[in-house]
Amino acid sequence: xxxxxxxxxxxRDCGDCPIRQRAVCSYSSPRxxxxxDAAKSYRTYATGEEIVAEGMPxxxxxxxxxxAVALHxxxxxxRRQMVGLLLPSDFVGRPLxxxxxxxxxxxxxxxxxxxxxxxxxxxxxxxxxLERRLLEMTLDELDAARHWHMVLGRKxxxxxxxxxxxxxxxxxxxxxxxxxxNRVALEIPLSREAIGDFLGLTxxxxxxxxxxxxKSGVITMTGxxxxxxxxxxxxxxxxxxxxxxDGLDGILRA
Amino acid sequence: xxxxxxxxxxxRDCGDCPIRQRAVCSYSSPRxxxxxDAAKSYRTYATGEEIVAEGMPxxxxxxxxxxAVALHxxxxxxRRQMVGLLLPSDFVGRPLxxxxxxxxxxxxxxxxxxxxxxxxxxxxxxxxxLERRLLEMTLDELDAARHWHMVLGRKxxxxxxxxxxxxxxxxxxxxxxxxxxNRVALEIPLSREAIGDFLGLTxxxxxxxxxxxxKSGVITMTGxxxxxxxxxxxxxxxxxxxxxxDGLDGILRA
DNA sequence: GCCCCCGGTTGATCCAGATCAAGATGCGCT
DNA sequence: AGCGCATCTTGATCTGGATCAACCGGGGGC
Numbered sequence: 001x002x003x004x005x006x007x008x009x010x011x012r013d014c015g016d017c018p019i020r021q022r023a024v025c026s027y028s029s030p031r032x033x034x035x036x037d038a039a040k041s042y043r044t045y046a047t048g049e050e051i052v053a054e055g056m057p058x059x060x061x062x063x064x065x066x067x068a069v070a071l072h073x074x075x076x077x078x079r080r081q082m083v084g085l086l087l088p089s090d091f092v093g094r095p096l097x098x099x100x101x102x103x104x105x106x107x108x109x110x111x112x113x114x115x116x117x118x119x120x121x122x123x124x125x126x127x128x129x130l131e132r133r134l135l136e137m138t139l140d141e142l143d144a145a146r147h148w149h150m151v152l153g154r155k156x157x158x159x160x161x162x163x164x165x166x167x168x169x170x171x172x173x174x175x176x177x178x179x180x181x182n183r184v185a186l187e188i189p190l191s192r193e194a195i196g197d198f199l200g201l202t203x204x205x206x207x208x209x210x211x212x213x214x215k216s217g218v219i220t221m222t223g224x225x226x227x228x229x230x231x232x233x234x235x236x237x238x239x240x241x242x243x244x245x246d247g248l249d250g251i252l253r254a
Numbered sequence: 255x256x257x258x259x260x261x262x263x264x265x266r267d268c269g270d271c272p273i274r275q276r277a278v279c280s281y282s283s284p285r286x287x288x289x290x291d292a293a294k295s296y297r298t299y300a301t302g303e304e305i306v307a308e309g310m311p312x313x314x315x316x317x318x319x320x321x322a323v324a325l326h327x328x329x330x331x332x333r334r335q336m337v338g339l340l341l342p343s344d345f346v347g348r349p350l351x352x353x354x355x356x357x358x359x360x361x362x363x364x365x366x367x368x369x370x371x372x373x374x375x376x377x378x379x380x381x382x383x384l385e386r387r388l389l390e391m392t393l394d395e396l397d398a399a400r401h402w403h404m405v406l407g408r409k410x411x412x413x414x415x416x417x418x419x420x421x422x423x424x425x426x427x428x429x430x431x432x433x434x435x436n437r438v439a440l441e442i443p444l445s446r447e448a449i450g451d452f453l454g455l456t457x458x459x460x461x462x463x464x465x466x467x468x469k470s471g472v473i474t475m476t477g478x479x480x481x482x483x484x485x486x487x488x489x490x491x492x493x494x495x496x497x498x499x500d501g502l503d504g505i506l507r508a
Numbered sequence: 509g510c511c512c513c514c515g516g517t518t519g520a521t522c523c524a525g526a527t528c529a530a531g532a533t534g535c536g537c538t
Numbered sequence: 539a540g541c542g543c544a545t546c547t548t549g550a551t552c553t554g555g556a557t558c559a560a561c562c563g564g565g566g567g568c
Contacts, residue, residue: 071400073400073401073404075404075408075409075494075495076494076495077494079408079494080408081403081404081407081408083400083401083403083404083407084400084403094393094397095393096389096390096393097393101397101400101401102397102400131385131386131389132385134389135350135385135388135389135392136350138389138392138393138396139348139349139350139351139392141396142392142395142396142399143348143355143356145396145399145400145403146325146327146337146338146355146356146399147327147337147355148403149335149337149338149399149402149403149406150327150329150335150337152403152406152407152454153335153337153406153452153453153454154329154333154334154335154454155329156524156525157524157525191545191546192545192546192547193545193546198407199407200406200407200408201525201526202525202526202527203545203546204525204526204527204546204547204548205524205525205526206546207545207546207547207548208525208547208548210546210547211547211548223533223534224533224534224545224546224547240329240330240331240333241329241330410554410555411554411555445515445516446515446516446517447515447516455555455556456555456556456557457515457516457517458516458517458518458555458556458557459554459555459556460516461516461517461518462517462518462555464516464517465517465518477564478515478516478517
């Protein structure tokens with residue numbers, strides 16, 4: 001858990017921010033950034049802590065700085081499904097509507113860069129490049145959400161797990177991935193239960209398929225939450241996507 | 255099929271447009287609308303016709319005027335999954351990226367209001383309320399896509415079918431639904447195969463569950479593609495959502 | 509009108525993943 | 539170090555939906 005924080009040393013200014021290049025603020029001019037800098041506040045949440053409650057007025061929006069945030073929807077009878085996983089630079093919360101349709105909870109220890117929703121909406125109104133970047137990110141997230149629709153609708157359990165690991169590998173080691181290296185470190189910010197919850201599988205099925213991928217030599221694990229992809233090409237084949245680099249956009253976000 | 259067109263008489267001007275109040279242009283001032291009006295062109299596609307090919311440069315964006323458009327993603331081995339269903343007033347195509355990640359095909363006979371993508375992007379740049387409305391619609395679609403993630407991940411086949419019918423009933427009779435009437439007409443713009451494709455089910459399972467809902471008296475069918483919801487509350491219970499009106503936003507779009 | 513064909517329904521069997529049930533591993537705490 | 543609870547793994551069985559296989563029905567063409 002703590003190791004998810006290693007890269008995030010303490011900082012106060014947007015200038016030092018580790019997600020500056022990819023977050024909603026990435027198109028902002030120095031002038032805009034000054035406004036954002038003044039309006040933002042950092043907050044950390046411990047694993048399991050609730051950030052926004054489902055169907056409740058949500059007054060905060062912002063960006064994931066470190067860690068992972070899970071979005072959940074529950075059914076009347078209590079069944080619960082994770083419907084999104086937000087990683088560093090992803091946008092949290094729902095601008096332009098007062099009620100959050102999904103609960104957001106800290107899947108690991110998390111640091112967020114937060115804005116009061118009303119204030120953020122005013123900033124959106126007054127800063128074209130902020131609004132433009134949010135539109136772009138939202139379109140990307142929509143493509144990604146539709147990709148997961150396909151994963152859940154058509155893929156086998158093993159393919160689902162492999163797809164999930166591809167997402168993690170790509171998001172956690174983005175620079176290293178421009179030309180596929182074979183080996184990529186895996187740091188899994190979720191419990192087996194949470195992974196199952198995201199992929200519509202049980203904890204047992206998740207576990208069995210981790211074991212399967214390990215025995216096939218596609219990954220190694222050192223402990224349940226970290227390991228290494230031994231062959232990225234084969235992992236992508238296991239995911240049912242072809243081995244090419246196409247369609248990575250859709251894999252890059254959850 | 256033809257009956258999906260009944261309400262759409264021929265027209266040329268945005269002023270007469272049946273989706274004027276809900277589409278991407280709905281915030282546009284008369285001045286903006288003049289620009290859109292000049293840039294738009296209508297085009298119809300026959301059932302099954304391809305509108306955009308997966309992974310191909312796509313030069314068109316626009317709105318569904320009548321009929322239904324299916325978005326598809328395919329796997330390397332040929333498995334195919336519908337990842338979105340676009341109904342009248344929904345936005346088609348992918349602004350801000352040259353390559354379409356998903357294939358779009360006409361699920362029924364369809365009429366679209368189209369813009370050349372480059373031109374639309376210029377209009378977005380120059381017209382705040384157009385960009386704002388697109389952002390709002392994209393955020394809504396994202397919420398909806400996440401809702402389907404939950405449907406596919408956690409619901410039984412019967413609940414999936416019921417959820418799908420709720421979507422159709424609400425989208426096809428939006429005015430009538432503000433206070434839930436019990437009975438609502440159902441016009442199903444998709445084949446059993448396409449429904450299965452959307453919900454991650456086989457054609458046989460879809461058929462069996464239609465029969466099941468019919469035998470339980472929740473719906474009646476007159477022919478395979480139209481019928482009536484006899485008890486909207488029970489249909490929503492069958493969908494696994496509670497009977498309340500909460501969370502309708504998420505149901506309103508596919 | 510009649511026939512053909514495509515889409516839909518119904519039935520019988522099978523299997524991937526759920527469920528039920530023990531263990532194993534490991535991590536924090538004293 | 540040793541205890542205790544969490545999480546994870548592994549095994550045995552069960553089941554919802556897939557698959558395989560007929561059959562039905564209605565709309566279009568002749």
